[in-house]
Amino acid sequence: MKRINKSLMFLICLLVICTFQFQYNVPVADAATVNVTIYGANGADGNDDTTAIQNAVNAAASGDNVYLPAGTYYISSAITLKSNIKLSGASKTTAIIKFNGTLQSIRSMLYLSGINNVEISELTIDGNSDPDVHNGIEGNNGSGFNIHNMVFKNFTASGVYGPFAVWFQGNTDYTHGVTYSTVADNSFTNIGVTSDWGSGIRMGWGSSHNQVLRNTISNTGRGGIFAHDGSTDSIIRNNTINGSGMSIEGLSIEVWGNCINTIIEDNVVDHWISVASESNYTSIRRNTISDHDDIKFLGLEIAQASHTVSTDNYLDDGQQIGISISGESAEQYNYFAYNTVVNMVEWATQFQGDTNGEQYHYFYKNKFNNTQNSNSGAIYPADDGYGLRINGNTTYFNFDSNEIKNNGSDGIYITPLGIAPVDKISFVNNTITGNVGKSINQYPAVSADLEWSGNTVSGNGTNTQLTSRGFSNVKPTANFTAVTTATVGQSISFTNTSTDTGGSIAHSLWDFGDGIPTSTTSPSYTYSKPGTYRVTLVVWDNGGRGAIKESTIVISSTTTVVDDLNDWTKTYSHTSNLTFDTINTTYFGGDTSRAARNGTSTNEEVVWNRTGMTSFEAVGFFCGCEAVSHYSFYTSANGSSWTSVTPTITGGTGDWLKYTYTLSNLTGVNYVKIRWNHTSGSSWTPQLGKVTYTYPISTVVDDLNDWTKTYSHTSNLTFDTINTTYFGGDTSRAARNGTSTNEEVVWNRTGMTSFEAVGFYCGCEVISHYSFYTSANGSSWTAVTPTITGGTGDWLKYTFTLSSLSGVNYVKIRWNHTSGSSWTPQLSKVTYTY
Numbered sequence: 157m158k159r160i161n162k163s164l165m166f167l168i169c170l171l172v173i174c175t176f177q178f179q180y181n182v183p184v185a186d187a188a189t190v191n192v193t194i195y196g197a198n199g200a201d202g203n204d205d206t207t208a209i210q211n212a213v214n215a216a217a218s219g220d221n222v223y224l225p226a227g228t229y230y231i232s233s234a235i236t237l238k239s240n241i242k243l244s245g246a247s248k249t250t251a252i253i254k255f256n257g258t259l260q261s262i263r264s265m266l267y268l269s270g271i272n273n274v275e276i277s278e279l280t281i282d283g284n285s286d287p288d289v290h291n292g293i294e295g296n297n298g299s300g301f302n303i304h305n306m307v308f309k310n311f312t313a314s315g316v317y318g319p320f321a322v323w324f325q326g327n328t329d330y331t332h333g334v335t336y337s338t339v340a341d342n343s344f345t346n347i348g349v350t351s352d353w354g355s356g357i358r359m360g361w362g363s364s365h366n367q368v369l370r371n372t373i374s375n376t377g378r379g380g381i382f383a384h385d386g387s388t389d390s391i392i393r394n395n396t397i398n399g400s401g402m403s404i405e406g407l408s409i410e411v412w413g414n415c416i417n418t419i420i421e422d423n424v425v426d427h428w429i430s431v432a433s434e435s436n437y438t439s440i441r442r443n444t445i446s447d448h449d450d451i452k453f454l455g456l457e458i459a460q461a462s463h464t465v466s467t468d469n470y471l472d473d474g475q476q477i478g479i480s481i482s483g484e485s486a487e488q489y490n491y492f493a494y495n496t497v498v499n500m501v502e503w504a505t506q507f508q509g510d511t512n513g514e515q516y517h518y519f520y521k522n523k524f525n526n527t528q529n530s531n532s533g534a535i536y537p538a539d540d541g542y543g544l545r546i547n548g549n550t551t552y553f554n555f556d557s558n559e560i561k562n563n564g565s566d567g568i569y570i571t572p573l574g575i576a577p578v579d580k581i582s583f584v585n586n587t588i589t590g591n592v593g594k595s596i597n598q599y600p601a602v603s604a605d606l607e608w609s610g611n612t613v614s615g616n617g618t619n620t621q622l623t624s625r626g627f628s629n630v631k632p633t634a635n636f637t638a639v640t641t642a643t644v645g646q647s648i649s650f651t652n653t654s655t656d657t658g659g660s661i662a663h664s665l666w667d668f669g670d671g672i673p674t675s676t677t678s679p680s681y682t683y684s685k686p687g688t689y690r691v692t693l694v695v696w697d698n699g700g701r702g703a704i705k706e707s708t709i710v711i712s713s714t715t716t717v718v719d720d721l722n723d724w725t726k727t728y729s730h731t732s733n734l735t736f737d738t739i740n741t742t743y744f745g746g747d748t749s750r751a752a753r754n755g756t757s758t759n760e761e762v763v764w765n766r767t768g769m770t771s772f773e774a775v776g777f778f779c780g781c782e783a784v785s786h787y788s789f790y791t792s793a794n795g796s797s798w799t800s801v802t803p804t805i806t807g808g809t810g811d812w813l814k815y816t817y818t819l820s821n822l823t824g825v826n827y828v829k830i831r832w833n834h835t836s837g838s839s840w841t842p843q844l845g846k847v848t849y850t851y852p853i854s855t856v857v858d859d860l861n862d863w864t865k866t867y868s869h870t871s872n873l874t875f876d877t878i879n880t881t882y883f884g885g886d887t888s889r890a891a892r893n894g895t896s897t898n899e900e901v902v903w904n905r906t907g908m909t910s911f912e913a914v915g916f917y918c919g920c921e922v923i924s925h926y927s928f929y930t931s932a933n934g935s936s937w938t939a940v941t942p943t944i945t946g947g948t949g950d951w952l953k954y955t956f957t958l959s960s961l962s963g964v965n966y967v968k969i970r971w972n973h974t975s976g977s978s979w980t981p982q983l984s985k986v987t988y989t990y
Contacts, residue, residue: 187219192229199227204256206231216241224279226250233262234294239271240887245279248307248343253279257286264294264323268334272880273300273887283311283319285346292321299885301337308344311354319348320358330362330386336885340369348377349402356397357381364388365884368395375399379407380425389417397425398447406452408445411435417672426474427452432459432483437672440466447474451501451533458490459483463675465491465667465692473499476535478524482508486515489665489675491694493520501531503542504563509549511575516663518554518694518702529564529592541565543591549576552700557585566593567616572600579603580627580700585610594618629699632656636678636693636705643715644686644853645910645989647943647959652678654705656697667692682910682959684855686713712853714770715909719847722749725932725963726847728765728795728827733758737843743811744777750843753832757839760832765795766851766907772819772828773848774803777812779841785834787842789819792827814845856905858986861888865986867904867934867966872897876982882950883916889982892971896978899971904934905990911958911967912987913942916951918980924973926981928958931966951982 190212193199197208209229212222218240226246231253237243243266245251255265265281268274281292292308295301301324308321321344326333339357348354354377359366364387373380373395380397383390390411397408408425411418415435423429426447431438438461445455455475458464460483471478478497481487497504504524507514528534529541541564544555548571560567567588570578577600588595588611595616599606605626613619638650654661666674668681669689683689692706719726721736735754741747753760764772778784786805790798803817819828828849834842858865860875874893880886892899903911908930917923925944929937942956958967967988973981 187221188217190216190220190222192222192224197224197229199225199229199251202230204232205229206233206235209235213237213241213243224251224253228252228254230254230256231265232256234264234267236267236269237271237274240273242275242277243279244275244277248278248280248305251279252282254282255284255286255289257284257288261288262290264291265289266293268293268295268298268301270297272298272885274298275302277303277305280307280309281321282309285310285312287313289313290316290318291323294323294325295334295337296325297332297334297881299335299337299880300887301334304338304340304342306342308342308347308356310346311348312346312350313348314351316351317353318355319351320355321347322357324359324363324366326361326363328361328385333362333364333387334359334366335363336365338367338369339371340367342371344371344373344376346375347373349375351377352404354378354403355380355382359383359387359390360385362386364390367391367393370394371396373397375402377401377403378405379410379428381409382407383411383415383418385413387411387415390415391419392423393419393421395423395425397423400425400427401452411438419672426450428454428457428475430454430457430459431461431464432457433461434485435461436463437674438464439667439672440464440469442468444470445475446470446472450474451476453477454480455497455500456480457482458487460485460487462486462488462490463665463673465665465673466495467491467493467667469495471495471497471500475500476502477506478503479505480508481514481517482506482510484511486512488514488516489663489696490517491520491665491667491673491692492518492522493692494522496523498523498526500527501534502536502540503527503545505543506545506547507550507553508547509575509578513549513551513576515552516696516700516702517552518556518704519558520556520704521558523559523561525559525561525563527563527565541592542567542569544568546570546578546581548573548578550578551580552696552702554582554702555584555586556582556704558587560586560588560591562590564592566595566597567591568596570596570598570600572598577603580605582607582702583609583611583622587612589613589615591616595620596622627701629659629697629701630657631701632659632661632695632697632703634693634695634703634705636707638691638707638709640708641710641712642683643712643909644683645855647680647682647910647957648709649680650678650691650693652693652695654693654695654703659697659699661695662698663696665694683711686711714850714852716848716850717766717907719764720749721751721844721846726764728763730762731760734760734762737840744843744845745810745814747777747845750777750845752843753839755839757835757837758832759835761829762844763795763827763829764847764849765827766849767826767854769822769825769828769849769851771822771850774817774830775845776815776817777810777843777845778815779838780813782834782837782841784813785837786815787817787844788831788833789817790829790831791819791822791825792829793824795827798829812843853909853989855987855989858903859888860890860983860985865903867902869901870899873899873901876979883982883984884949884953886916886984889916889984891982892978894978896974896976897971898974900968901983902934902966902968903986903988904966905988906965908961908964908967908988908990910961910989913956913969914984915954915956915981916949916984917954918977919952921973921976921980923952924976925954926956926983927970927972928956929968929970930958930961930964931968932963934966937968
């Protein structure tokens with residue numbers, strides 16, 4: 157009986173939970189502006205406006221904008237915001253919310269807890285240099301916060317954890333953090349300059365998938381931007397930070413404690429970017445770290461982190477040590493390339509092999525130059541001036557094609573100290589010149605393995621050349637295959653073809669020059685922006701030896717269509733007296749199919765259509781036995797009004813005279829038409845051999861807030877907008893409306909090249925995935941199988957991907973879960989390119 161009661165109780169709880177997951181939607185009124193002055197706020201009288209602003213927030217409906225005209229609004233306690241509203245001012249310099257400090261101490265001026273989808277912009281948040289206010293904006297247990305175009309200043313509390321201008325936090329088990337939020341284009345100044353924790357932005361305890369972009373942060377007690385304790389998948393990009401560490405440390409950017417999958421790119425900072433404590437699979441690219449007026453401890457630190465890539469960073473002055481690798485836990489499989497480290501005070505680099513050591517690192521084409529000697533600010537004045545300083549318990553490091561020049565003491569210094577000796581190091585093809593001391597001071601006699609090959613050593617105080625020894629294990633050969641050109645949105649496969657004589661490839665690390673690194677053996681990657689990217693593969697064999705292979709890939713924002721004129725599927729339209737000639741291919745340079753007139757010498761036409769065509773090329777063949785009357789070309793924006801255009805014509809050779817017609821730099825062209833003009837001669841000349849044209853890749857993101865971006869949908873579908881925390885912050889998903897039927901949604905664009913959908917499934921029921929279909933005409937459908945990834949989260953989140961589509965103009969998704977609840981699954985977002 158007790159067992160039956162427990163089972164019954166479980167079913168009742170499950171029913172309650174699942175019922176909570178889905179409710180029908182209530183129509184929302186049109187968004188309105190709620191002016192705080194209507195509720196009694198006055199930005200000119202100096203009185204307390206807390207109650208008036210809070211009343212305005214309370215009165216705002218979903219979608220409303222709570223608006224502050226120009227003025228200074230004093231508050232004495234926190235303003236608590238709610239979901240789905242906007243708080244904004246007349247401008248970020250004229251609409252000011254200021255702490256008055258007359259009534260009580262408060263923790264934060266704006267409080268966002270248990271809410272979603274809040275936008276805050278065009279305001280100054282001023283702590284008034286009052287020690288009784290700790291933080292500017294505090295958020296927890298929420299998602300979809302958009303904080304932009306703000307000014308934060310004058311938070312001076314000390315003796316507290318903070319102050320922070322923006323503080324996202326969750327629980328110590330990494331739950332109920334702030335997720336999928338953006339802090340962008342803000343200014344922060346004078347934040348806790350006397351506090352050891354004073355910071356511009358802090359994201360902690362599971363505050364993941366956030367973006368910190370283009371902010372300016374100056375004069376902080378500890379530093380600029382911090383993520384800690386399970387705050388994963390952050391993007392920290394294009395920020396400017398100075399005045400870091402006015403009280404302690406000088407950390408401009410720090411990710412610490414399992415903050416995996418972080419991207420730190422294109423920031424300009426004064427000191428110390430730190431990636432620490434299992435914050436693995438992090439990318440640090442193209443940052444500038446420099447201060448000519450102040451000296452702090454480090455420039456770039458990897459501490460107890462693995463599978464990181466650090467490339468193209470520029471470090472110049474202001475740091476004791478340029479690059480530091482240290483920590484009690486083992487650091488493994490880190491890659492450093494194309495970094496420039498100059499004018500450091502103590503050492504350009506330090507490798508501190510602590511208790512568990514550091515292994516399997518690859519340094520490629522870096523510059524470690526001009527380290528100072530005898531700077532009065534050096535922390536170890538008798539031990540300074542080294543390019544590389546390698547401490548004990550450091551093994552399986554590769555130094556390949558680096559430049560170590562003009563340092564104030566030794567180019568490379570290997571300390572005799574440490575828990576275990578330095579061993580199994582490879583120095584290959586490095587340039588070690590112009591250093592005041594030795595090229596390298598020594599290599600431990602007890603160390604069994606050293607590779608020293610192809611190094612250029614000259615102009616040093618002592619030009620020491622070492623001799624290789626040990627290493628009976630031959631190095632592996634790194635190699636991979638992939639396309640060299642692709643388009644935005646195209647899934648690219650990288651095939652690892654690395655080999656190892658007498659052993660096996662044990663580990664791989666990929667850097668795509670974009671996104672986060674991966675250790676998948678043969679991964680796929682999709683670029684979201686055009687450009688030329690450097691792709692690097694580093695491999696290590698089962699004996700610990702490493703090798704590198706790099707290549708470049710050009711990602712275009714345009715795609716190319718080649719119509720070989722085997723059929724009419726790639727054309728938009730054609731007149732009736734046209735057919736395909738497939739004989740006598742040797743006369744046509746091997747071309748097996750050409751469009752030609754079908755027996756009568758009439759003015760026939762073919763039209764091609766793509767939005768935004770940028771170039772167009774056609775190849776035609778003319779019989780030399782008759783006069784050549786070239787094709788005519790026309791362009792159009794709408795397919796009905798045509799403009800005659802003159803192509804560039806080249807060629808005129810071959811068994812049949814081959815001409816190439818080129819239209820370049822097209823703008824506003826969506827249609828191109830070719831007309832046959834040779835009406836006084838034979839119908840079988842000329843013949844059109846091939847057409848090639850380009851057009852820009854366009855990306856459509858359908859957040860499924862409404863049906864405007866879909867082509868069609870069946871009737872039993874609606875939008876679920878509640879319980880967003882279960883859906884990673886997603887505020888609207890397409891779901892069935894009460895009955896578990898096979899519903900469908902269709903998207904349409906001519907020439908779809910990729911398609912991705914995100915769906916959520918309640919883990920309380922069996923998973924029955926969506927079905928996917930493609931079509932050229934919207935009536936004849938082909939079932940296709942997407943790549944499916946994911947399966948994690950409060951509700952199980954799956955991503956469905958169709959790549960390298962061809963001849964697809966329609967994609968259809970069908971709900972299949974007909975034996976369970978209607979409210980699962982829910983379709984979150986669709987992204988496609990065309």
